[in-house]
Each structure stands twice: as structure tokens, then as C-alpha cells.
Amino acid sequence: MPSEVSERERKVLDIIETARAKRAKFRDAQITMAHGAGGKATASLIEGLLVPAFSNESLDQMADAGTVSVLGGQIVMTTDSFVVKPIVFPGGSIGDLAVNGTVNDVAMAGARPLALSLSLILEEGLPADTLKREVAAIAKAAEAAGVSIVTGDTKVVERGHCDEMYICTTGIGLLGDRTALSPSSLKPGDKILVSGRIGDHGTAIMLARGEFELDADIKSDTQCLWPMVDKLLDAAGPSLKCLRDATRGGVASVLNELARASRVAMIINEAAVPVHPAVAGAAEILGIDPMHVANEGKLVAIVAPEAADAALAALRSMPGGEEAAEIGECKTEPEGMVLMATAFGGKRVMDQLVGDPLPRIC
Amino acid sequence: MKYVDEFRDPALGEVLAGEILGLVEPGRHYKFMEVCGGHTHSIYKYGIDDLLPANVELVHGPGCPVCVIPMGRVDDGISLAHQPDVIFTCFGDMLRVPGSDGTLLDAKAEGADIRMVYSPLDALRIAKANPDRPVIFFAIGFETTAPSTALTLKRAKAEGVKNFFCMCNHVTIVPPLRALLDSPDLRLDGFIGPGHVSTVVGVRPFEFIPREYKKPISVAGFEPLDVLHAIHMILTQIKEGRCEVENQYARVVPYDGNPRALEVMSEVFELRPHFEWRGMGFISQSGLKLSEAYADMDAEIQYSVPGIRVADPKACQCGEVLKGVIKPWECKVFGSGCTPERPIGTCMVSSEGACAAYYNYGRFAREREVV
Numbered sequence: 001m002p003s004e005v006s007e008r009e010r011k012v013l014d015i016i017e018t019a020r021a022k023r024a025k026f027r028d029a030q031i032t033m034a035h036g037a038g039g040k041a042t043a044s045l046i047e048g049l050l051v052p053a054f055s056n057e058s059l060d061q062m063a064d065a066g067t068v069s070v071l072g073g074q075i076v077m078t079t080d081s082f083v084v085k086p087i088v089f090p091g092g093s094i095g096d097l098a099v100n101g102t103v104n105d106v107a108m109a110g111a112r113p114l115a116l117s118l119s120l121i122l123e124e125g126l127p128a129d130t131l132k133r134e135v136a137a138i139a140k141a142a143e144a145a146g147v148s149i150v151t152g153d154t155k156v157v158e159r160g161h162c163d164e165m166y167i168c169t170t171g172i173g174l175l176g177d178r179t180a181l182s183p184s185s186l187k188p189g190d191k192i193l194v195s196g197r198i199g200d201h202g203t204a205i206m207l208a209r210g211e212f213e214l215d216a217d218i219k220s221d222t223q224c225l226w227p228m229v230d231k232l233l234d235a236a237g238p239s240l241k242c243l244r245d246a247t248r249g250g251v252a253s254v255l256n257e258l259a260r261a262s263r264v265a266m267i268i269n270e271a272a273v274p275v276h277p278a279v280a281g282a283a284e285i286l287g288i289d290p291m292h293v294a295n296e297g298k299l300v301a302i303v304a305p306e307a308a309d310a311a312l313a314a315l316r317s318m319p320g321g322e323e324a325a326e327i328g329e330c331k332t333e334p335e336g337m338v339l340m341a342t343a344f345g346g347k348r349v350m351d352q353l354v355g356d357p358l359p360r361i362c
Numbered sequence: 363m364k365y366v367d368e369f370r371d372p373a374l375g376e377v378l379a380g381e382i383l384g385l386v387e388p389g390r391h392y393k394f395m396e397v398c399g400g401h402t403h404s405i406y407k408y409g410i411d412d413l414l415p416a417n418v419e420l421v422h423g424p425g426c427p428v429c430v431i432p433m434g435r436v437d438d439g440i441s442l443a444h445q446p447d448v449i450f451t452c453f454g455d456m457l458r459v460p461g462s463d464g465t466l467l468d469a470k471a472e473g474a475d476i477r478m479v480y481s482p483l484d485a486l487r488i489a490k491a492n493p494d495r496p497v498i499f500f501a502i503g504f505e506t507t508a509p510s511t512a513l514t515l516k517r518a519k520a521e522g523v524k525n526f527f528c529m530c531n532h533v534t535i536v537p538p539l540r541a542l543l544d545s546p547d548l549r550l551d552g553f554i555g556p557g558h559v560s561t562v563v564g565v566r567p568f569e570f571i572p573r574e575y576k577k578p579i580s581v582a583g584f585e586p587l588d589v590l591h592a593i594h595m596i597l598t599q600i601k602e603g604r605c606e607v608e609n610q611y612a613r614v615v616p617y618d619g620n621p622r623a624l625e626v627m628s629e630v631f632e633l634r635p636h637f638e639w640r641g642m643g644f645i646s647q648s649g650l651k652l653s654e655a656y657a658d659m660d661a662e663i664q665y666s667v668p669g670i671r672v673a674d675p676k677a678c679q680c681g682e683v684l685k686g687v688i689k690p691w692e693c694k695v696f697g698s699g700c701t702p703e704r705p706i707g708t709c710m711v712s713s714e715g716a717c718a719a720y721y722n723y724g725r726f727a728r729e730r731e732v733v
Contacts, residue, residue: 286480
């Protein structure tokens with residue numbers, strides 16, 4: 001017989017679940033680093049202040065990119081700022097991120113990236129060689145992604161008012177007609193895929209800062225995801241429900257957002273989640289869950305069950321997607337929540353990140 | 363991960379769970395307290411609750427070092443952080459612990475130079491890199507972390523570092539356990555003993571629990587098989603009518619602990635007559651301060667701190683939760699006034715805190731079978 005749960009306990013648990021499913025309120029007196037971490041505080045800033053202030057059909061979707069109708073066609077537009085510290089790390093630099101991060105947000109809408117703008121905020125005293133190196137990195141990444149940098153801006157601020165350099169990029173892309181992706185289109189039974197090992201970028205940055213005296217051969221996974229998305233759209237077509245790149249807040253945050261937007265539950269099989277052993281080791285030592293660690297070249301795809309195998313094969317056929325895996329599926333109950341079936345045989349709730357284990361990751 | 367995965371083997375877990383089922387007397391309810399927050403964390407992280415029969419109930423004890431720091435101490439820390447030129451260092455979990463007027467994270471946003479460190483040695487490194495600024499380390503933790511603070515202070519002294527200070531909030535495990543066992547409303551059948559603390563103090567200090575209070579205890583490791591094994595050991599004691607201290611974590615914990623760590627602790631620290639615990643009030647000889655030889659590095663002596671005792675928020679029942687008298691969900695403000703995003707009591711602050719753990723994972727620990 002099932003264990004007795006008192007009516008009062010059930011009531012309290014129901015209150016918690018209602019609160020979880022609600023749009024977050026922004027009630028803080030000032031901005032703290034937690035508002036930049038991609039977890040709950042960030043959600044409260046976006047959902048509680050920004051989206052209500054500018055509400056419109058495209059923004060309210062809260063996708064990685066917005067859409068604009070132009071002459072009967074659909075243009076996708078997105079913008080991103082990059083403040084990563086240090087600006088160079090194993091596997092890439094701020095220049096790579098500035099291109100790939102924005103291009104990937106365009107790609108997550110299912111759109112072919114076309115062009116970028118580039119704004120540079122430079123600190124007085126920045127060595128010209130550093131700037132030249134990053135400009136070269138930007139040019140190379142843009143070429144690899146097949147986008148042109150068509151406009152830009154430069155500003156210089158006094159020494160100490162920015163940390164070497166910050167970059168803002170805005171990207172546009174052209175939406176095709178292979179499918180309409182939406183974070184609210186998920187249905188019970190849909191499969192959840194990731195395109196490879198998770199947590200590499202965040203771990204690489206963490207180790208590059210040298211604060212932990214840990215040493216491991218981990219490189220940032222920064223890469224342009226459009227070729228992978230292109231292939232995925234061909235393989236799965238309308239069965240592809242939604243795409244997200246799992247940056248700040250990691251895969252866990254993406255899944256929580258989607259579960260809430262579509263009012264489904266998700267169950268993730270811990271043993272199926274691909275994690276580099278060194279990332280797992282670093283996370284273990286630092287008490288961080290790899291599901292909360294940032295990625296810069298990994299996508300989460302939600303696919304209808306009949307197309308899951310084809311989608312997985314498509315991901316695995318692409319460079320950077322060799323270790324793609326199906327990690328779980330959507331269920332009916334409990335609505336809006338993500339559960340992890342642990343490798344040990346139990347279950348736990350996989351919540352969004354609270355607080356900030358690691359600021360300025362991108 | 364080698365030497366870790368072996369202790370997370372689901373097949374062995376199933377075997378142990380099966381044996382536990384066999385040890386449980388049908389119709390009897392068992393309440394065991396895991397003393398250490400690390401165990402609470404493991405229990406939720408691996409879903410260990412799911413593998414236990416529902417009449418084996420785990421109660422979360424007072425062993426989360428962040429959870430037991432009272433508001434007044436947080437206020438004192440914030441006041442130190444606001445002193446001119448000070449670089450204030452502490453562990454990350456401490457940043458979100460509410461004082462009477464905000465957290466250290468808020469103080470940081472207001473301009474205080476507060477830096478998160480992972481070890482007291484990181485704080486000392488910051489002090490050496492900034493010789494013209496005072497660097498204060500906010501030390502917390504049981505006997506597990508106290509030796510590393512002691513060694514760091516010893517090193518700072520030996521190297522003649524003049525700008526390194528410590529606000530000591532270290533506590534000891536035995537006095538609060540005794541306070542718990544003395545409390546009349548407590549009903550427990552046994553203890554999962556704190557493995558990390560025991561690596562330092564050993565198993566001997568827990569002998570009083572079976573001797574004086576007639577409760578079995580098993581000092582346990584932190585992997586899921588360790589926790590299940592400890593529960594197995596306690597249930598076996600009960601079944602066989604024994605009552606003693608057992609050491610499940612013998613691969614790490616020597617019976618007499620770590621004499622060198624104890625030695626450095628006794629050199630650097632001395633017992634405070636009283637120390638306040640959040641929700642449990644003042645407990646005699648439960649806190650450590652810097653010894654006289656280290657007084658010039660004691661931030662509480664070198665700086666004036668308000669030192670005002672702030673009463674725990676009235677609605678908050680962290681004390682009862684820590685004592686295991688009520689479950690987190692039975693607290694009046696749980697889930698409404700007090701959530702992980704806006705905690706009132708410290709049980710909600712740290713992910714190791716009983717309330718945060720229950721808030722995040724509670725619902726799925728309840729659909730178990732009763733034997």
C-alpha cells in the first residue's frame with residue numbers, strides 16, 4: 001500500500017509546485033551577481049521586469065531569438081553580450097564566443113544565420129596585440145559560420161571601467177519552412193536529445209582562472225551549431241519541436257524553461273547524460289552538477305518519438321555531435337517539473353540553478 | 363570515476379535495500395537522524411529515500427555548518443566586510459545566508475569587497491597579494507574544516523603575514539548532539555554518524571550516545587552505498603538487541619581520529635564558554651575562538667563588531683527542524699514566506715539544509731511502500 005501523506009503535507013507541496021510554475025517576480029532591491037547567472041534570479045529579471053515592459057508576440061515566446069515579418073518572409077533576430085573572464089581560455093576566446101554565441105541563438109530558431117553586427121567596448125590601456133588577436137578570431141569564426149559582419153561600433157572606457165574588452169553582437173537569420181519551432185509545443189512522449197558531452201565550456205573557464213589548482217585537459221566546446229541544426233531539420237522536419245543551446249545555467253535550466261513553457265514533466269536518465277570524465281571529476285570536487293554548467297556548442301533538441309532515432313543519427317553524423325545522446329522524455333505529471341532518475345536507482349527534482357557558482361562565463 | 367563509482371553501484375544498492383527490507387520489523391516505525399548535512403545531500407542527490415521502506419524515516423540533523431550560523435554572526439560579518447579597505451573572504455554558501463538586514467551578497471552589491479574562496483589558503487593567498495589591505499576570512503564549519511583554518515593561521519603567523527585576520531565561527535559536533543539528546547520532545551531510534559568530522563575526531567567521542575542515551579550509531583561515508591550500509595548496520599543492531607558505536611567508514615576514519623589535526627586545532631583554537639546556534643540557542647562549550655597566541659589575527663578583537671544577538675525570526679522554525687521535532691513542511695512559513703530564492707531560516711539557504719532539500723526534492727521521496 002502507498003505511504004500515507006497527510007493532507008497538510010500534500011497542500012504544502014501543492015503550494016510549492018504552483019509557485020514553481022508561476023512566472024517569476026522581480027522583487028530585489030539591487031542587482032547582484034546572481035541576476036547574471038542564468039538561473040532563477042536571471043529568470044526573475046527577464047520574466048518579472050523585461051518581458052512585461054516590452055511585451056509583444058515575439059518576445060513573449062522567450063525563445064533564444066525573436067522573429068520579424070519582412071515582405072512576407074520571416075527574419076530571426078537575436079543579440080548577446082560577452083564579458084567572459086579570462087578572455088582567452090582552452091578551446092577559444094571571447095572573439096569566438098561573440099560570433100558563435102549569437103549565431104547559435106539564431107540557429108536555435110531554426111534559421112540560417114546571415115549577418116552580424118559587432119560592438120566593441122574596450123578598456124583604456126588594452127594592448128593592440130590583444131585586440132588584433134581577437135579581431136582575427138572574430139573574422140575566422142564568422143567565416144566558419146558563413147556570416148558577414150555588416151556593421152559595428154567601438155567605444156573606449158577609462159581603465160578599470162571594463163575588464164580588457166566586452167563584445168556585443170546582434171545576428172539575423174532567415175527562417176525556412178521546414179518546421180516551426182516553439183518552446184510551448186512539447187507533448188508527453190517527446191524525446192529529449194543533447195548533441196554531446198555537457199559542461200565542457202564552464203569547466204574549461206573555471207580551470208583557466210586557476211582558482212582551484214585543478215588541472216585537466218578540458219577545452220571549451222565553442223562552435224557554430226548551424227550545420228548541425230540544418231542536418232537536424234532535414235532529418236526530423238516537423239517532428240522537431242524545439243531547439244535550445246544550453247549556455248548559462250546549463251542543460252538543467254533549459255529543460256526547466258521548456259517544461260514550464262509547455263506544461264509537461266520531463267524525466268532525465270542520469271546514466272544516459274554524456275559527461276567528460278574530467279568534467280564529472282571537477283564537478284564532483286567542487287560540488288557542482290554538470291547539468292548546471294554552461295556549454296557554448298551543445299544543443300538540446302526535443303523531438304517527437306517517431307523521429308528520435310533519425311534525429312540522433314543526424315546529430316551523430318556531424319562534427320561535434322559524435323557523442324549525441326537521448327537523455328530522457330517528456331511526461332504528463334508533474335507538470336512543469338524536471339525529474340532526474342539517478343544512476344543509483346532513486347529520483348530527484350532537477351531544479352534550475354539558484355545563486356551563482358561561477359560568474360562571467362560568457 | 364575510479365574509487366567513487368564502486369560506491370555508487372546500483373546493483374549492490376538493490377541488494378542492500380533488499381536486506382534492509384528484511385531487517386525491518388513489520389508495523390514498526392524507525393526514525394534515524396543523519397547528523398551531517400553531507401549525508402542529507404547524498405540522500406537527496408541519489409534518491410536514497412526511494413530505496414528505503416516508508417517506515418524507515420530519516421531526520422535531518424544539525425550538521426550543516428552554514429545552517430547553524432545565527433543572524434547576529436552574519437551581521438557581524440557584514441559589518442566587517444564594510445570596514446574601509448577590507449577584503450572579506452568566505453565560502454560561497456555563506457554569501458546567501460540572511461542576516462537581520464540582507465546577505466553578504468547584498469553587501470557585495472553595495473560595494474563591499476567580498477570574495478568567495480574554496481579554502482582558507484585561498485584567503486591567505488589574497489592577503490599576500492594585497493599586503494596593504496586587511497584580509498578577513500570568515501571561518502565556518504565543524505571539526506572537518508577547523509584544522510585547515512588552524513593550519514592556515516599557523517602558516518600566516520610563520521610567514522609573518524600581518525594583514526590576515528580570521529572571524530572564527532567554528533563549532534564542535536558533540537555539544538549540539540548532547541543538547542539534542544537531552545531535549546524531551548526528541549524521538550529517535552539511532553544515528554548515522556558524521557563521517558567527515560570523524561576523520562578528525564575519530565569514533566571515540568560518540569561512545570556516549572549508546573552508553574548514556576541507549577541509541578545505536580554508525581559513523582558513515584557519503585556515497586549512496588555508505589549511507590545504505592550504515593542504515594543496514596543500525597537496523598541490524600536493533601534487531602540483535604545491541605547498542606554501540608560502529609564505524610561504517612573505516613576505510614577513512616581511524617578510531618582515534620587524526621591526532622595531528624587535533625593537535626594543531628588545540629594550538630590555534632580554544633573553546634568559547636558559549637556559542638549561539640541558529641534555532642537551538644546558546645550551547646555551552648560548542649564554539650571555538652582563536653587562542654591567545656593568535657589574538658592579533660582575531661578579527662573580532664582587532665576590529666569592533668556590533669556583536670548584537672539577533673533573535674531568530676519568529677515565524678521561522680529552523681530550531682525544531684534541526685532537532686528533528688518537525689519536518690520541514692510542518693514549519694509555518696515553509697514554501698510560502700521561506701523559499702530557496704528568499705530564505706528566512708538558514709535551513710533553506712544551503713542546498714544541504716533540510717528545508718532546501720525538501721523544497722527541491724520532497725515530493726518524490728514520499729511515494730514509497732510501507733512494510
